Amino acid sequence: MNKRTFIKLCSAGVANPVVSPLLAWASGGKLTNWAGNLEYSTQQMHSAQSLEDVRKFVREHSKLKVLGTRHCFNDIADTSREFLSLKSQDRVIALDPKALTVTVEAGMTYGQLCPYLHEKGLALHNLASLPHISIAGACTTATHGSGDKNGNLSSVVSALEMVTASGEVLQLSRKEDGETFHGAVVGLGALGVITKVTLDIQPSYMMQQYVYENLPLKQLTEHFDAIEASGYSVSLFTDWQKERINELWIKSRMDSAHRFEAKPIFFGATLATKNLHGQRAAVGVLRSSPARHRCNSRRGKIA
Numbered sequence: 001m002n003k004r005t006f007i008k009l010c011s012a013g014v015a016n017p018v019v020s021p022l023l024a025w026a027s028g029g030k031l032t033n034w035a036g037n038l039e040y041s042t043q044q045m046h047s048a049q050s051l052e053d054v055r056k057f058v059r060e061h062s063k064l065k066v067l068g069t070r071h072c073f074n075d076i077a078d079t080s081r082e083f084l085s086l087k088s089q090d091r092v093i094a095l096d097p098k099a100l101t102v103t104v105e106a107g108m109t110y111g112q113l114c115p116y117l118h119e120k121g122l123a124l125h126n127l128a129s130l131p132h133i134s135i136a137g138a139c140t141t142a143t144h145g146s147g148d149k150n151g152n153l154s155s156v157v158s159a160l161e162m163v164t165a166s167g168e169v170l171q172l173s174r175k176e177d178g179e180t181f182h183g184a185v186v187g188l189g190a191l192g193v194i195t196k197v198t199l200d201i202q203p204s205y206m207m208q209q210y211v212y213e214n215l216p217l218k219q220l221t222e223h224f225d226a227i228e229a230s231g232y233s234v235s236l237f238t239d240w241q242k243e244r245i246n247e248l249w250i251k252s253r254m255d256s257a258h259r260f261e262a263k264p265i266f267f268g269a270t271l272a273t274k275n276l277h278g279q280r281a282a283v284g285v286l287r288s289s290p291a292r293h294r295c296n297s298r299r300g301k302i303a
């Protein structure tokens with residue numbers, strides 16, 4: 001390929017950045033969810049590159065569903081009509097370090113936002129197990145993180161912008177709209193197209209993690225609250241064999257007065273002596289702070 005053709009192809013890609021990511025979602029020519037266990041009932045996928053695009057699309061279509069990053073296992077996001085994707089709208093719109101809020105476009109993922117915040121010494125309070133889910137999709141479905149004192153991901157949403165069925169732009173905030181706002185945050189995609197989300201943030205923090213192996217199931221059922229309360233965030237992984245939890249991950253904030261003090265045995269589980277990788281089905285799923293995790297050979301590694 002000569003230089004001229006190469007430059008031409010590259011600029012075509014830049015001019016239409018949404019096409020290839022959307023095509024990449026089709027498996028064997030069919031549009032499926034991320035896990036591939038659900039084939040959607042339509043292949044009609046449209047992308048909106050701006051708020052005006054969203055408004056126009058909504059006005060022109062009587063039925064549609066927004067597709068986020070396709071991580072729902074069930075058919076909540078499915079439709080036999082039209083899909084609208086905001087995937088290419090993935091910028092940070094505003095960061096207010098004084099008010100400790102960040103406003104992002106609906107297509108942004110946690111994997112994009114967290115490094116951005118971390119660079120600025122800021123962080124979120126909680127995360128789900130995956131970095132590549134969209135913030136809007138995760139919040140509107142009340143995706144949970146971990147830690148018995150941490151709210152789920154929607155709990156830090158402080159404002160929303162959405163396009164309603166009439167194509168109007170609706171701004172809602174915790175401060176101004178009280179119960180109406182609270183009723184709209186977890187809308188399961190039914191109330192409108194979320195175009196922007198504002199989240200509460202906090203100064204960044206470091207995490208320390210200890211990993212235990214082979215927690216007896218009996219210990220977990222008898223001491224569930226104590227085990228869950230042992231860290232800022234606690235995760236359990238099992239392959240459902242031998243009546244035991246394969247891995248227990250206890251994560252503490254290093255700025256906390258109540259850091260987990262690791263003993264060799266914890267409720268019958270054994271402190272890991274080498275780095276482990278969590279590849280098993282999750283019972284209580286991994287949540288990590290956006291801050292870096294300190295790991296060494298005695299402390300298991302974040303997957």
Ligand SMILES: Cc1cc2nc3c(=O)[nH]c(=O)nc-3n(C[C@H](O)[C@H](O)[C@H](O)COP(=O)(O)OP(=O)(O)OC[C@H]3O[C@@H](n4cnc5c(N)ncnc54)[C@H](O)[C@@H]3O)c2cc1C
Pocket residue numbers: 034035065066067068069070071072073076077086106127128129130133134135136137138140141142143144145188189190192193194195285286
């Ligand atoms: C491997 C894996 C790990 C997971 N881990 C966790 C976990 O730790 N904790 C947990 O609670 N859940 C977890 N989930 C579930 C996941 O967080 C949710 O399914 C979440 O909805 C994913 O967001 P999404 O953008 O991919 O949503 P999608 O599947 O794309 O859509 C879900 C719903 O949100 C709506 N929606 C998405 N974006 C918008 C928007 N901009 N405006 C309006 N509606 C919108 C859709 O219409 C649909 O109804 C996991 C899923 C997978 C596959």
